[in-house]
Amino acid sequence: MTRRDTTATILGGVIAAWVAIHLAECVGECGGAWGEARPRTAVAVARLAPHLSAARAREIGGAIDAAASAAGLDPVLVAAIAARESSFRPSVLDGTVRGARGEVGIMQVLPGGAALRHAPSGCDQTELACSLATGCGYLAWLRDEGCPGSQWRWVAAYGRRRCPSEAEARQDAATLRARDYYRRVGGAAWRE
Numbered sequence: 403m404t405r406r407d408t409t410a411t412i413l414g415g416v417i418a419a420w421v422a423i424h425l426a427e428c429v430g431e432c433g434g435a436w437g438e439a440r441p442r443t444a445v446a447v448a449r450l451a452p453h454l455s456a457a458r459a460r461e462i463g464g465a466i467d468a469a470a471s472a473a474g475l476d477p478v479l480v481a482a483i484a485a486r487e488s489s490f491r492p493s494v495l496d497g498t499v500r501g502a503r504g505e506v507g508i509m510q511v512l513p514g515g516a517a518l519r520h521a522p523s524g525c526d527q528t529e530l531a532c533s534l535a536t537g538c539g540y541l542a543w544l545r546d547e548g549c550p551g552s553q554w555r556w557v558a559a560y561g562r563r564r565c566p567s568e569a570e571a572r573q574d575a576a577t578l579r580a581r582d583y584y585r586r587v588g589g590a591a592w593r594e
Contacts, residue, residue: 443467443477446587450481451490462490462508462530469534473542476590480538482583483560484508486576487537495530509537510561516540516548557581 444463448454454462463477466484470477487510488494494501494508501510507527511517520539525532537560544556549565557580558571571577 441467442588443470443481446478446481446589447485447490449587450485450583454490465530465534469531469538472535473538475538475542475545478587478589479557479580479584480534480541482580482587482589483537483541483557484534485583486580487561495528507533507537509533511536511540516563519543 441460441463443466444460447463447466448456448459451459451462462484463481466480467477470480484490487505488508490508494510500506501512503512505512508530509517511521511527511533513527517536517540520543521527521536522532525535527533527536541556541560544559544565545553549556549559552568552571554571554577555565555568558574558577559565561576566574
């Protein structure tokens with residue numbers, strides 16, 4: 403057997419093992435139903451936060467789907483913004499670590515900030531569903547009324563105290579990071 407044949411045999415074995423592992427994962431996750439895909443948002447969360455378990459990524463993805471749907475937002479965009487805001491770090495998600503200005507939860511909602519006008523009554527921002535509902539409500543308000551215009555502007559306005567100009571929004575590092583996350587996980591075209 404030549405060196406090339408040995409390399410091809412080893413590579414073929416590695417590829418076969420990888421396919422077998424991922425097929426087994428799909429069968430487990432899809433309940434044995436072939437052709438059934440995992441929810442798009444859960445896949446996006448898993449790609450943006452490889453430190454999360456598959457079950458936790460599905461839980462967060464489902465919560466994002468529900469909150470984004472209620473607010474009329476693209477759930478993959480919400481996942482990208484949540485990744486930008488909290489990196490899906492467990493200590494941030496459970497409220498034990500807060501942002502530099504006291505922001506809390508997956509969407510890093512600022513206590514006393516404008517986003518709280520969109521919070522469901524009596525909810526705790528350290529809870530996943532509450533933080534997402536508040537953040538999505540605020541983001542939808544920015545899109546529709548608070549900072550209308552291009553997606554650049556209203557995504558940049560999330561986490562700021564004001565609506566930036568178009569030029570300022572297109573140069574904002576946090577907005578560029580959200581756009582890159584969005585593209586990385588297969589988001590639809592970034593709206594101009």
